[in-house]
Amino acid sequence: MSDLPKPDEFLTGIDHKMPQTDWMNTPTEIRKGMYCYASNYKSVEILGLPNARPWNPLEDDWKLPENWQQIIHEGFKERLDKFRSFKVFMDICVRCGACADKCHFFIGTGDPKNMPVLRAELLRSIYRNDFTTVGKILGKIGGGRKMTLDVLKEWWYYLFQCTECRRCSVFCPYGIDTAEVTIMGRELLNLIGLNIDWIATPIANCYQTGNHLGIQPHAFKDMLEFFVEDIEEITGINVDPSFNRKGADILFITPSGDVFADPGTYTCMGYMMLFHYLREKYGFDITWSTYASEGGNFGFFTSHETMKRLNSKMYAEAKRLGVKWILGGECGHMWRVINQYMDTMNGPADFLEEPVSPITGTKFENAKSTKMVHIAEFLADLIHHDKLELDPSRNDNFKVSFHDSCNPARGMGMFEEPRYVIKNVCNHFYEMPANTIREQTFCCGSGAGLNAGENMELRLAGGLPRANAVKYVHEKFGVNMLACVCAIDRAALPTSLEYWVPEVDTTGMTELVANALIMPGETKRETDLRGEPLPGMEEDDA
Amino acid sequence: MNGKYMFSLLAIFVLFLLPYVGVTAFGLKTLFGIFIPLIALTIFIIGFVRRIKGWSESPVPFRIPTTCGQQKSLTWIESSPIDNPTTKAGVVVRMILEVMLFRSLFRNLKFKRESNGILSYSWELWLWLGALAFHWAFLVTIVRHLRFFAEPIPYFVRALEFFDSFFRVEFFTDAFQVGLPGIYMSGIVLLAAAIYLLARRILLAQVRYVSLAADYFPLFLIIGIAVSGIMMRYASKVDIVGIKAFTMGLVTLNPTIPEGVGATFYVHLFFVSVLLIYFPFSKLMHMGGIFMSPTRNLTTDTRAKHYSNPWNYPVKTHTYEEYEDDYREKMIDAGLPVDKELAEVKE
Ligand code: HEM
Ligand code: SF4
Numbered sequence A: 001m002s003d004l005p006k007p008d009e010f011l012t013g014i015d016h017k018m019p020q021t022d023w024m025n026t027p028t029e030i031r032k033g034m035y036c037y038a039s040n041y042k043s044v045e046i047l048g049l050p051n052a053r054p055w056n057p058l059e060d061d062w063k064l065p066e067n068w069q070q071i072i073h074e075g076f077k078e079r080l081d082k083f084r085s086f087k088v089f090m091d092i093c094v095r096c097g098a099c100a101d102k103c104h105f106f107i108g109t110g111d112p113k114n115m116p117v118l119r120a121e122l123l124r125s126i127y128r129n130d131f132t133t134v135g136k137i138l139g140k141i142g143g144g145r146k147m148t149l150d151v152l153k154e155w156w157y158y159l160f161q162c163t164e165c166r167r168c169s170v171f172c173p174y175g176i177d178t179a180e181v182t183i184m185g186r187e188l189l190n191l192i193g194l195n196i197d198w199i200a201t202p203i204a205n206c207y208q209t210g211n212h213l214g215i216q217p218h219a220f221k222d223m224l225e226f227f228v229e230d231i232e233e234i235t236g237i238n239v240d241p242s243f244n245r246k247g248a249d250i251l252f253i254t255p256s257g258d259v260f261a262d263p264g265t266y267t268c269m270g271y272m273m274l275f276h277y278l279r280e281k282y283g284f285d286i287t288w289s290t291y292a293s294e295g296g297n298f299g300f301f302t303s304h305e306t307m308k309r310l311n312s313k314m315y316a317e318a319k320r321l322g323v324k325w326i327l328g329g330e331c332g333h334m335w336r337v338i339n340q341y342m343d344t345m346n347g348p349a350d351f352l353e354e355p356v357s358p359i360t361g362t363k364f365e366n367a368k369s370t371k372m373v374h375i376a377e378f379l380a381d382l383i384h385h386d387k388l389e390l391d392p393s394r395n396d397n398f399k400v401s402f403h404d405s406c407n408p409a410r411g412m413g414m415f416e417e418p419r420y421v422i423k424n425v426c427n428h429f430y431e432m433p434a435n436t437i438r439e440q441t442f443c444c445g446s447g448a449g450l451n452a453g454e455n456m457e458l459r460l461a462g463g464l465p466r467a468n469a470v471k472y473v474h475e476k477f478g479v480n481m482l483a484c485v486c487a488i489d490r491a492a493l494p495t496s497l498e499y500w501v502p503e504v505d506t507t508g509m510t511e512l513v514a515n516a517l518i519m520p521g522e523t524k525r526e527t528d529l530r531g532e533p534l535p536g537m538e539e540d541d542a
Numbered sequence B: 001m002n003g004k005y006m007f008s009l010l011a012i013f014v015l016f017l018l019p020y021v022g023v024t025a026f027g028l029k030t031l032f033g034i035f036i037p038l039i040a041l042t043i044f045i046i047g048f049v050r051r052i053k054g055w056s057e058s059p060v061p062f063r064i065p066t067t068c069g070q071q072k073s074l075t076w077i078e079s080s081p082i083d084n085p086t087t088k089a090g091v092v093v094r095m096i097l098e099v100m101l102f103r104s105l106f107r108n109l110k111f112k113r114e115s116n117g118i119l120s121y122s123w124e125l126w127l128w129l130g131a132l133a134f135h136w137a138f139l140v141t142i143v144r145h146l147r148f149f150a151e152p153i154p155y156f157v158r159a160l161e162f163f164d165s166f167f168r169v170e171f172f173t174d175a176f177q178v179g180l181p182g183i184y185m186s187g188i189v190l191l192a193a194a195i196y197l198l199a200r201r202i203l204l205a206q207v208r209y210v211s212l213a214a215d216y217f218p219l220f221l222i223i224g225i226a227v228s229g230i231m232m233r234y235a236s237k238v239d240i241v242g243i244k245a246f247t248m249g250l251v252t253l254n255p256t257i258p259e260g261v262g263a264t265f266y267v268h269l270f271f272v273s274v275l276l277i278y279f280p281f282s283k284l285m286h287m288g289g290i291f292m293s294p295t296r297n298l299t300t301d302t303r304a305k306h307y308s309n310p311w312n313y314p315v316k317t318h319t320y321e322e323y324e325d326d327y328r329e330k331m332i333d334a335g336l337p338v339d340k341e342l343a344e345v346k347e
């Protein structure tokens, strides 16, 4: 981050003035810090996606197939015919501008092409020219233009500056969802081999090994067993997770990011402690899988087909193991895929049972068909039935706020469950301002595969609106911990907050639960899961 | 100067000259009075239906509603039946609120960077208000015009006229009404709101930047329609009885050209014809599209019910068997269960 300006300068440097030249006549410069590296051709090959070759976005020659224009044109047409959303969204925007300043990337960069309406116009201009008679006749004055290499580069640059967060769609009077347009645009780019490596390589890994990080089965088990030791150190209890176990009641799937990097690891430890607690107390029977060891689905950021290919593992593994239903961990886009796509793509999962909590007997009617329950729903139900023994004062060092992740917010509507859980395990909870949470929540700035290192300026710009609201509650209430239910958040927010509000840390919901959870037979806890002294234990340190 | 609105303004000027010169200099009354309006109406109807048909031909493979409220999950958590509708009834209410009250636009916020570096978002209602006034006034005006197309004048049209002009008494001072026939609020509001929307488009830098000629054109056109209409009523006083005879002739498909009707009428009628022709090929189709937007018109019970995708197709996956083949030895060494032991696959 050394070549970045100081936060103050960054903030005052953002200029929302519109350029003198019309957007169609303003050339796009692919700028360092704002773009992600091109996909590694080996990853593209593993997936069998088109045009695998080394290429570099900064070079003039992108090594495209000879007939790339034709491929894009036909791909465009195919998608118009397959998705009503795409067709309607291409046709009905009135350019009222209501969505313009709703995008975190526009707020954070001031670049007009980051206004959702213009991002969509990048494609719409081609649509008019290629698929409407009037557009063809009127040409530029009708808002149409021909597909050229410059336009293609502009697409690539700006479609990877959208985190598919759907905030724009909340405000659009017709519900035009620029995320949907980005999804289609990225599909088209993938047809000619234009992806970014932060998406392509995780997908290839996930396809091959079951998770984004390419952790092989034995290593996955090792990593979790490493946490077993940590947990034993803190609580004196040996939690004993099981893997790939046939005949378990429930299969647990969560993003692999939590297995790999802090602070997600603490959330992962939280799951393990929770499951152990429930097994000891109520005979709860759950297994992890190394084959379906990824909840996240970067295929979603590539194409509908790739999303389906990766997602298929969830049901396939549930079927193979013969479980009753699936419990899903904390992740954002994973839950959009599960909630709005999985059953349609890979269902119906009639080999599973309608999910019932074996502990409370609660039927999860809302997951009757998909047969997959969110850990926040599961936990809220447990707490509501008083099934967890909790000591919220162990979280008293934290003044907590909750960041609604885009996908569970706008692609699911899960607002109360995590709040209910958090408020039951923490004594100090403060909300951020109303127009920055719930369905109006701001993205972490790094979703949809943009969580790379080389595009740090973009990520910090996109993370600004969220961080700024955090700063507000930090200054007003002393908030020092931001909770979330998303693994990408846990990877992205620490970086963004360290830059914008270094006093605030990031945590997962289940980490807070595990801190407060009184495990049967545990030794007196002195630290939280992070090894920080619990409130009142500070002196014992010395 | 912005080429885009100049282009649209120029287009409107040409469109004004056509009937004006056509009728006054060349006497093309039949052309502008009968043929063009009938052709326009035909194009509008066919075009509109074709667009709707075009959209319906593309399936909705996935249910992607934007959830703007709490999901229905645990019974003791209050859910939002309208903003996150799991039932058809909820969707209907959501759509009614969108179509009649522009609910999403009502959420509009304006972002500002305060001097202390805090970003703030304030509620911004002007666009919503202007848009709502514009559309409702437009609707009222259209309904009022039914008086020209039905004999006897339907009751609801009379009632609407009554209220439309009745409000005037409450809103305008006496001095304003002197010498004028009953003023219709809707016409004035339509004009004022259209001018506001136009001004906003020209004055707000962001909106100007995203605007196309196709965004100015309908506003100029509608302003043209409103101005010519208001002029007929209050300034150039046309022969209402003559016009009614003419329009009744049109709808009974027995048109005759009225006498004593000035050029303003032909301009008005021609502008309306242009709007009708332009409509199906333009963004004005948002009128139909809003009903078909998959982020708004679908239920959110996607985990509770199975929905199918008409073009779902099998994809290549990396199966568990392949996976185990890749890692069997390592899995066995790590004590992970396997489906096939090494001995079984060595053969
Ligand atoms: C179901 C019927 C309709 C609905 C729900 C609807 C809704 C909307 C909304 C929400 C906007 C955005 C706000 C704005 O910019 O004003 C809009 C814009 C617009 N509508 Fe409609 N509309 C409908 C029918 C029509 C019709 C029949 C016309 C007239 C021909 C029309 C003309 C326009 C125009 C010109 C704009 C753009 C205004 C601008 O440039 O700012 N609409 N409409
Ligand atoms: S809010 Fe909707 S209609 Fe308005 S400019 Fe944005 S996408 Fe277009």
Ligand code: SF4
Pocket: A102, A103, A104, A105, A114, A115, A116, A119, A161, A162, A163, A164, A165, A166, A167, A168, A169, A178, A179, A182
């Ligand atoms: S989906 Fe999110 S990131 Fe993409 S344009 Fe809309 S607001 Fe911006």
